[in-house]
Amino acid sequence: MKNLLTDIAGVSVGHADDADVASGVTAILFDKPAVASIDVRGGGPGTREDALLEPQNVVEAIDAIALSGGSALGLDAASGVQAWLAERGRGFRIRDAAVPIVPGAICFDLLNGGNKAWGRFPPYRDLGYAAANAAASDFRLGSVGAGMGATTAGLKGGLGSASATTDDGVMVAALAVVNAVGSVTVGTGPWFWAAPFEVDSEFGGRGQPSSFTPDMLKVRLKGGAQATAAENTTLVVVVTDAQLTKPQAKRLAMIAQTGMARAIYPVHAPLDGDVVFAAATGAKPIDPLFGLTQLGAVAANTVARAIARGVYSATALPFPGALPSWQDRFG
Template sequence: MPDSWPSWQADADRWGCITQVMGIEAGHCTQPHGPTGCTVLIARDGAVAGVDVRGAAPGTRETDLLSPANLVERVHAIALCGGSAWGLDAASGVMQWLDEQRIGLDVGVARVPIVPAAVLFDLLVGDPGIRPGARQGYTACQQAGKTPLTCGSVGAGSGASVGKVFGMPCAMRGGIGSASLTVQGVTVAAVIACNALGDVIHPGTGSVVAGARTSPTGHVLRNTHQALLRGESPVAILQGSNTTIGAVATDAVLSKSQAQRLATVAHDGLARSISPVHTMSDGDTLFALATGKVAQHPGMLTLSAMATEVVARATVRAVWSATAYQDDAGLYLPAVTDVRCGGNRF
């Protein structure tokens, strides 16, 4: 394992967090009885933003306005939510909180908070009738701050799962993770809610960290990529029943077109850490935020390399930090710590 990669046991300081980006606050609302939840990123002074949707089954709000061809330049928050399409309602609560703080686009008679959002499908875990709504979005804003964001089975990652190509009974627990890097005085960070159809891969070793198991009760990882190449048939997969969502943020100054490019190249981090990725059953969506709080700019090539790295790290951290799940219906989703000795070497 390269020295630049923290081990899964490493403390949070070695991983970093998206709140280390100047101008970004973050918070969760977790509904443990779902389990589901939402995670919010707040830019009180606004942030230039971009988005790139790669999965074929996305659930999003306010993404069209992020096109460089469209008028609005800055957003004030990003909402990442569980609950499938119902979860988009959490953004309304984020808007309410921002409105109360008088944060938003000044249109003369009011300040309109701009809150793009994306959702993941977590209805197959727990009670599908429990979903994040406006109240949960508001609560996530109340919890937001500059302290390190908790990772694992919380917020938008509460009901996440990974490794579902061969059926939900053989899957594992997903989650939400964050990571950051600072180069030449500029910080780039990511937060990723990983609910992927595919396996999560360690980019440093190529080994499977979490994913499809060989049996519903076992703790041996199947390696989905190799299994598919061997000719093993996937189960019938409900379209849109997966999705990895997240955001990258930097305190560098970016134009709107540069922010969109950063969101685009950040998907390389998902390609390094999830296999298969961007499938017909995933709605993979990444936002990019630039707060412009520092004058330094190492160049887009360096920022792109940083974005790719922190997205990969945050994805791996999401599953490394997750806890096992078991419900009364018999669904068992082990955590990484449960399968390490079952054929997973990293």
């Protein structure tokens, strides 16, 4: 167990980013098509193929997921991942044709100090292809890939991951790109809201404050009153080795959303585009009621841990006025 999304067999993750642009892409690839669905809770989402993932629609399984910076301009990252898969003959078969199924989601990182004067076309399609080409079982956390330009209220955001196993031996893992309008830490201190779910000091082992003061519970928003609906989003991918139907994957995504509420304060705001993808590789049978409920509960905890690890692992961008990292403040 690496405490990564790739602890699930048949899953690989790759990053590609541009330090000058201060943005990037993360590709999650499945060796075999994975049953998947989606749950969107934020008020300002940016997604691709979200309708396809609804349980009532035809396509059951996906080949990959693309996460990107760049706001709506970053949705083209999925085209790069799709091109990489097409070169290898992957995709939904329609007679002699194959169409790679690559849902995607983006976060807003266009005002983080990087050079966004990229010319006619944004770089995200090429970054998507490069991220797919770099996919492996090991990958970095923090200010990399889709998390390179991410920020939160007061601290640099980033990309995190975590994994767990249920009492029944079913594995679940999460990957999170944390670009929230809210805060991942309590007040102005080093404590993560996700502290009750931490495993083996994976994000510093600071625990919780001895008591919660009114100032700690004050709502802190990135940008304050100047925050706008397009500037934030936390993107999450949850993967399990359970056998799930598409409606069950939808339910898993819905339950896993509670992990955001355990790690970010506030969350699911009009200022966010929060989204959870849930995918199942189908290796292990699961009870459709109790088993799925237990899996969802563990998944939610794992999402909270992945969010905290993303901020804990981040490094500040090298631009004037850039937000400090957690390590800069408390490490």
